[in-house]
Amino acid sequence: MDDVRRRYRYGGPPELLATVDARHRGQPLDSAAAVDAWAAYAGADPFTYVVDADGLLLAADRRSEHVACAGGGDVLSAGEMSLRRADAGWAVAEVSNQSTGYAPEPASWPAVAAALDRAGIAHRGGFTAAFEFRRCPGCAELNLVKDGDYTCCLCEAPPPA
Ligand SMILES: [Zn+2]
Known part of the structure; x- marks a missing residue:
């Protein structure tokens, strides 16, 4: 079991990070009761989640930024x-x-699987949609790679040869 899991640091706009209040992070989903309460609130709608550095699943409104959900x-x-x-x-x-x-x-x-297991939420053993991200070497914008297209969405730099 590989327990050296990579931690990801927030890399988005700093002005967003400045608005984050660490006391108001996402709702911890760590018990059946917590998941019931969250599901009653969210219904079938997608929501924002993070797995914090301790492996805890945190949920927030879809409109919430991930960095807010993670308390920064x-x-x-x-x-x-x-x-x-x-x-x-x-x-x-x-x-x-x-x-x-x-x-x-x-x-x-x-x-994610470990956090879901801890919350008692069943899953199918993988992301249902997995995305690749790539920072543009030209303008440093973070791009979500779609359909293998590496063209920058901001400066339209072509993918490197
Ligand atoms: Zn670019």
Whole structure:
């Protein structure tokens, strides 16, 4: 078991980080009761999540920034998630690593799986949508790579040869 998991530091706009209040991070999903309460609130809608540096799953409104959900701290993964009812309790409907603030790699899945296991949320053993991120060598904008297209969305620099 590889327990040396990569931590991701927030790399988004500093003005966003400045608005974060570490006392108001996301809702910890660490028990069946906590997940029930969150699912009653979120329904089937996607929400923002992070796995904090301690491996705890934190959930927040979809409109929330990942950095706010994390209280400004480092994360093991981050993205969007939605839940559905399972035979017993709750299961993941959709889960991604889509967070431009932290840009977690698809390889961060084991941290998400461990946090879901801890929360008692069933899952299918992987992201339902996994994204690759790449920082543009020209303008340093963080790009979400779609369909293998590495062209920068900001400066439109072509991908390096
Ligand atoms: Zn660029």
